[in-house]
Amino acid sequence: MSHRSTPTFVPSPSSKSLIFFHRRCLLAVLIFWLSAHAAPAQTNIDIVLTQTWTPTGISVATGEGLTIHASGIMNWYTGTCPSCTSDPNGVAWAQCATSAPGVVAPGLNCWSLIGRIGGGPPFQVGTSLTLAASASGELELGVNDDFYYDNTGSWVATVTHGFAIASPLSGKVVSLSEMSYTASPSVTFKAAGAAGAVNWTAALEYQTSGKRPNPPFHSTRTFKTLDSGSENQTYASQGGQVTVTAKSGEQTRTTKFLITGAPVPDHDITERLLSLYSQGATPRLMTGVAQVESTYFQFRGRLLYGTSALWPYESAEDHGSHIGLMMMPTKENLKYAWDWQVNTQAGVTLFKAKLASAGRLMKRIIQMHPGLRELTSVELEHMALVLYGPRASADLGKQYYAPTRSGNGWTWIVNNAGNRLGVGYANSCFQSIHFE
Amino acid sequence: MPKQRTPLIALLVAFGILAAIGVGFAAPPVAGLRPFGGRSAIDAYLRANAGEAYEDATLGDYRVLDLDNDGRADLIATVDYSGRRFFNHLLVLHDGGKRLTVQVVDAWNIESLDGAVQDLNGDGRVEILLRQSLTPYLGAKPMAGWTAVFRFEGDKLVDQSERFPQFYDTRILAPIERELAVPEGDSKAPYDKDLLTLERDKVLRVLGRVPAAGLDWALSLARSEDPVRRIFALSVLAEVGGSEATAVLKALGEDLDPQVASYAVVAVAGGNARRAGE
Numbered sequence: 001m002s003h004r005s006t007p008t009f010v011p012s013p014s015s016k017s018l019i020f021f022h023r024r025c026l027l028a029v030l031i032f033w034l035s036a037h038a039a040p041a042q043t044n045i046d047i048v049l050t051q052t053w054t055p056t057g058i059s060v061a062t063g064e065g066l067t068i069h070a071s072g073i074m075n076w077y078t079g080t081c082p083s084c085t086s087d088p089n090g091v092a093w094a095q096c097a098t099s100a101p102g103v104v105a106p107g108l109n110c111w112s113l114i115g116r117i118g119g120g121p122p123f124q125v126g127t128s129l130t131l132a133a134s135a136s137g138e139l140e141l142g143v144n145d146d147f148y149y150d151n152t153g154s155w156v157a158t159v160t161h162g163f164a165i166a167s168p169l170s171g172k173v174v175s176l177s178e179m180s181y182t183a184s185p186s187v188t189f190k191a192a193g194a195a196g197a198v199n200w201t202a203a204l205e206y207q208t209s210g211k212r213p214n215p216p217f218h219s220t221r222t223f224k225t226l227d228s229g230s231e232n233q234t235y236a237s238q239g240g241q242v243t244v245t246a247k248s249g250e251q252t253r254t255t256k257f258l259i260t261g262a263p264v265p266d267h268d269i270t271e272r273l274l275s276l277y278s279q280g281a282t283p284r285l286m287t288g289v290a291q292v293e294s295t296y297f298q299f300r301g302r303l304l305y306g307t308s309a310l311w312p313y314e315s316a317e318d319h320g321s322h323i324g325l326m327m328m329p330t331k332e333n334l335k336y337a338w339d340w341q342v343n344t345q346a347g348v349t350l351f352k353a354k355l356a357s358a359g360r361l362m363k364r365i366i367q368m369h370p371g372l373r374e375l376t377s378v379e380l381e382h383m384a385l386v387l388y389g390p391r392a393s394a395d396l397g398k399q400y401y402a403p404t405r406s407g408n409g410w411t412w413i414v415n416n417a418g419n420r421l422g423v424g425y426a427n428s429c430f431q432s433i434h435f436e
Numbered sequence: 437m438p439k440q441r442t443p444l445i446a447l448l449v450a451f452g453i454l455a456a457i458g459v460g461f462a463a464p465p466v467a468g469l470r471p472f473g474g475r476s477a478i479d480a481y482l483r484a485n486a487g488e489a490y491e492d493a494t495l496g497d498y499r500v501l502d503l504d505n506d507g508r509a510d511l512i513a514t515v516d517y518s519g520r521r522f523f524n525h526l527l528v529l530h531d532g533g534k535r536l537t538v539q540v541v542d543a544w545n546i547e548s549l550d551g552a553v554q555d556l557n558g559d560g561r562v563e564i565l566l567r568q569s570l571t572p573y574l575g576a577k578p579m580a581g582w583t584a585v586f587r588f589e590g591d592k593l594v595d596q597s598e599r600f601p602q603f604y605d606t607r608i609l610a611p612i613e614r615e616l617a618v619p620e621g622d623s624k625a626p627y628d629k630d631l632l633t634l635e636r637d638k639v640l641r642v643l644g645r646v647p648a649a650g651l652d653w654a655l656s657l658a659r660s661e662d663p664v665r666r667i668f669a670l671s672v673l674a675e676v677g678g679s680e681a682t683a684v685l686k687a688l689g690e691d692l693d694p695q696v697a698s699y700a701v702v703a704v705a706g707g708n709a710r711r712a713g714e
Contacts, residue, residue: 293575431694
């Protein structure tokens with residue numbers, strides 16, 4: 001073990017002569033400024049892999065913030081098993097409990113970096129941990145092993161103590177699992193090592209993988225906590241990456257966490273779409289639209305903000321011009337991406353408006369073709385689907401139905417010639433209806 | 437649209453734009469010229485002059501330019517009729533002096549006209565590059581497209597893609613071939629190579645180099661277990677035609693996947709309707 005460096009500022013003011021009075025004043029100001037702007041103390045520790053605990057020489061007080069980052073590779077079965085290596089995250093307890101039952105901290109990852117304060121109970125450290133000290137005393141870091149003599153390699157830990165964000169942890173992932181999959185559980189904001197007020201800023205940002213919209217959606221909230229107090233916040237109808245900044249006096253700390261989607265059950269989606277269009281001629285029609293548009297997904301697994309998780313389902317062609325169950329335009333409303341109920345409501349409302357447009361277009365066509373009958377309500381739904389889809393057109397010759405001569409009068413035919421893709425879209429929506 | 441309408445040039449003069457820019461419209465195209473007043477003026481102009489073509493429409497991007505070098509300003513604008521920002525049509529308002537003509541050109545997903553107005557052959561007249569869909573819309577799933585070259589001929593924009601082989605060789609086919617040469621495992625997304633192949637084959641057909649380009653590949657895609665690939669196949673089969681393609685299309689009309697079946701049925705019916713019309 002070696003303590004590589006613990007930089008501390010030790011003022012050494014001169015006081016031998018009044019001549020230096022002004023210099024001393026300046027120095028005092030400098031000392032005050034430096035202490036106010038001082039970075040938190042940081043210490044690098046070489047972990048001794050062949051013993052249980054490595055003292056760090058760092059004394060912490062209860063409630064003080066600690067951030068530990070560790071890296072390196074250890075072979076824990078040197079000479080017998082070259083591939084038996086691990087980084088400070090070690091191996092999950094469930095996978096090693098039988099092979100290493102005698103580790104010093106059963107239940108924590110085997111061959112992982114662990115810690116304790118003042119000789120208290122061990123806690124998992126792994127490659128990264130931020131916590132508020134639950135006790136006072138010296139921090140020790142160690143290896144959760146049962147045989148130490150065969151350990152080789154190198155682990156290095158960097159310990160930062162002082163003011164820190166204890167929660168949310170960097171990289172934490174919160175999903176919209178509450179309120180029918182539209183809201184997050186409560187997220188706790190808590191600082192460690194703070195004296196007095198802590199001013200928080202939580203800036204949420206969301207942009208699809210195709211950088212839509214540009215600039216991204218932003219939503220920022222600010223609040224205060226006192227000393228070691230905490231604040232709970234819930235996120236509803238929004239998600240993305242949240243950059244958290246905590247400021248105590250002149251000290252500022254930043255971390256980031258993610259709000260992702262949650263799987264919305266098919267049954268809930270169907271119930272929702274049925275309720276929104278219960279008065280329609282084909283009450284289940286919106287389930288077919290959602291199936292065609294999104295295969296019934298508001299969120300799907302993909303990589304965004306460096307994290308593979310459930311993110312709003314984006315149109316593949318352009319990486320996000322349209323989004324969610326009804327593939328609504330992303331740039332119009334952040335909620336289209338994050339609130340499946342808002343997304344479906346908007347889609348159905350738009351479709352109803354298209355039904356009205358279809359009725360107007362039908363009347364116009366009938367006016368131009370005397371004797372042509374009115375379309376049924378189901379036929380109007382077909383026409384409205386073309387208007388809702390990407391092949392919508394104002395051209396009377398590009399609607400789902402077109403007039404054609406029949407004897408001395410007129411009749412309607414499906415307009416395959418005028419708008420083949422529009423007709424195909426409408427038909428596939430009808431044929432994709434969910435019946436359960 | 438034979439009705440006399442307010443010429444766009446009058447609108448611009450009213451705003452003093454000609455004085456402001458000091459450019460004669462007889463000069464080469466003034467692509468990118470934006471009238472004083474911006475979007476709201478264009479929106480009002482379209483409402484006043486585009487008639488039914490701008491009913492229930494949302495304005496996307498636009499350019500004021502001289503399409504035919506007659507010294508009068510014309511307008512092109514992308515519009516959405518769905519209410520979902522699918523900018524799949526280009527409105528063309530051509531000021532012919534005595535009358536204003538309105539044309540609607542099908543396109544695909546043109547949010548921006550940046551780079552769409554170019555003089556590809558250096559003859560001093562603009563060409564309009566418009567993205568077109570090659571495969572049906574499948575919601576969030578991928579779809580293929582290609583870029584067509586339009587040019588003002590007579591009194592309207594006409595697809596003149598086949599007249600620009602150099603453009604396709606250097607700016608479309610060469611990059612596609614480079615991408616297709618990358619080993620399969622390095623592909624970014626599962627359909628990337630399919631989409632590039634569809635676009636390449638379409639260009640080869642348009643240029644008349646390989647009239648049935650992609651047919652064999654489409655026949656094999658039609659047997660794919662992936663319905664998205666079967667839909668890719670039916671797009672090629674419907675365009676290339678022929679007895680074998682038609683037989684496979686009819687079979688796809690019975691596909692268990694509702695989207696495959698729907699688009700195959702309309703492809704067959706659309707082909708029949710076109711032939712009947714001819």
